[in-house]
Amino acid sequence: METRQGAGYVVKAAWVVLTMAGSVLAQQGVTLRAPTRIPKPTLVYIDTDIGDDVDDAYAVAAALSDTRLKVVGMAGAFGDTALRARMLNGLVKLAGRTDIPIASGTKTANPTEFSQRAWAEKQAAPAPLMAVEAMRRAILTHPGLVILELAPERNLADLLREDPATFHKIGRIALMGGAVRQGYSPGSKPVAEYNIAQDVASAQAVFAAGVPLEVYPLDSTLATPDAAEKQRLAQAKSPFAATLVELTRMHDAASKYGTTLYDVVPVLAVEEGAVCPLTPMRLVVDAKGFTREAAGAANARVCLKLDEGSFWGRLNGDLGAR
Template identity: 30%
Template structure:
C-alpha cells in the first residue's frame, strides 16, 4: 500500500479535530504537518487546538505551523455562530491537557512550499478552513504549487444552499478572494462541499463506541457538543455533518464520492451572491476543467471506514 504524504490546513474547530484524527488513524497517510488558519477560531488558537488534538490521538510529533491570521482583503472577525457551533475554545469547550510541544516557528506557507518542493506529486494537501494559505502559497511560488499531486478542499456549495448565506459556505465566505484565486488557478482541485458533507452524518450511537478509553471519551465529549448544537440548529438532519473528515477521506480514496468536472469561480463582489461557488460562464467550454466537484457520496461505506478508523484509534 502506498502511503500519502499529507498536510492538513485547518481552522481547528470540532470537525477539523475529527479530520486530524482521521488522518492520523488511516494507515494510507503519513501526516507530515498541520497548518492553522483563522475561521472557526483565531489562527493561533487553531494551532494550539491542533497540538492538543494531535496529543490526544497519539501523534504528538506532527509539527504544527501558524499560517495567515487574516483574509487577504480584510481583518478576521470571529462570528458568534462559530462560538455557538464549536464552543468558545473551538473544541466543544472540552479541556485538553497543554501539550509539551510548541507551535513551530516557521511560517505555515513557507512550510507548505518547502514540502511541495520536496514531495511534488507525492504530496496531498487537504484544506478544511479558508483557502488563504493556499492562495498565498500560489502567489508566492506558483510553479512550486503546480507540482502538488492532490489538493482537496472542504468548502463551497454547488447544488445546495450555503450555510452562512443562501449561496455561501463558511470556509469560502471567510475569504472569497483567496478561494477565487485557487479555483481559477488551473491547479487540480477536488471540492468536497456541502453537496456531500450535509449527507454524511454522525450520531451519539457512534460516539458512544469511543468511550472505552480516556482519549476516546474526550473525543466523544467534543463531538457530542457538536451533535447537540446540530440538534438545535439543524434538527432535520438527525446528526452532525462530517464536513472536514469527509474531505480527508476523499483525498485518500476518491471513490467515496461522485464528481463532475467544472471550471469554477467564486463571486467576490459584495452583493447577494457574495462568496458563491459557481461554474465560470466564460470558461464553460474551456478544455481540461480543473475542479472536480463532489455531488454524491457513498454514505454507508464512508461511515463504516470512518468508524473503523476511530474505533481502532480509541481502542
C-alpha cells in the same frame, strides 16, 4: 578483473537457473507467488480552522488514524491561528506522533465562536512556524503532496502569491467548500458556503490557479451522525475517542446547529473514491462567494453525492469503532 561482458554473462546465467528452477517447481505443482507489495501511503498536509466546528477534530483524528495516509504537516488557518495550532499539537500528541510540524497562518477576524477554546488552551504551543514557510518546506520535500484544505483558503492563497513555483508543485488540493446544487439542507438552494465566503479573493485565486482540484461541497458533506453512530464513535478503540466526545460536547453546547462532519468527507475520500465519487466540472467563485457551475473546460473534480455507507464504514474503521 571481471569484464562488463563477463558480469552480464553471470547475470544471464543466474536468470536461466532461476527460470529452470521455477519450471521444475511448477511441474511439481508448486506455485511461485510474487511478494505482496504494500502500497506507500499518500502524503498529505492538513490546513484547518479546527476549534470552531468539531468536524475538523474528527477529520484530523481520521487522517492520523488511517494507514493509507501519512500526515507530513498541519497548519491552523483563519481566525485565532495560534490557538488552532495548539489544538493540533494536542491531537498530534494523542496520536504519539512527534514528526509532524505544526504551523500557524495569518491571524484574522473570525465571526464564529471558538467552541473548543477551553480544551485548546490546555495544550502546549508548538515551536513557532508560519504556515506559508511550513507548506513550502513540505511541498519541496514531497513534490506531488496532497493538500487537505479544510478552512478558508488564506494560507494557500498566501503561498500562491509569495511562491507560485512551489505552489504549482502541489499534486492536488482536496477542498471542503462551496455549494453547487444545494445549500445547508437537502433540497435547499445553493448558498455562499462558509469556507468560501469568509475569504472570497483567496478562494478565487486557488480555484483559478490550475493545480488539480477536488471539491467536496455542501452537496456531499452533510454527514450527520445519529445517536447510534455517536455511541459507536464514543466507544471507539482510538486514542482520540474520549477527546472527541469532550470536544463534541463543547461544540454542541456552543452551537445551535449540532454536529455535521463536513471536513471528514475529503479526508476519507482522498484515497477511496467510493466514499464520494468525483465528476469533472468547471466551477467559478463569484464576488459574493457562490460557487457557480460554468461552461468551459473542467477545472475541478467535484463530489455531488456522498456514499453514506462507505463513509461511515470507513470512519468507523479508521477510529476502531464497532
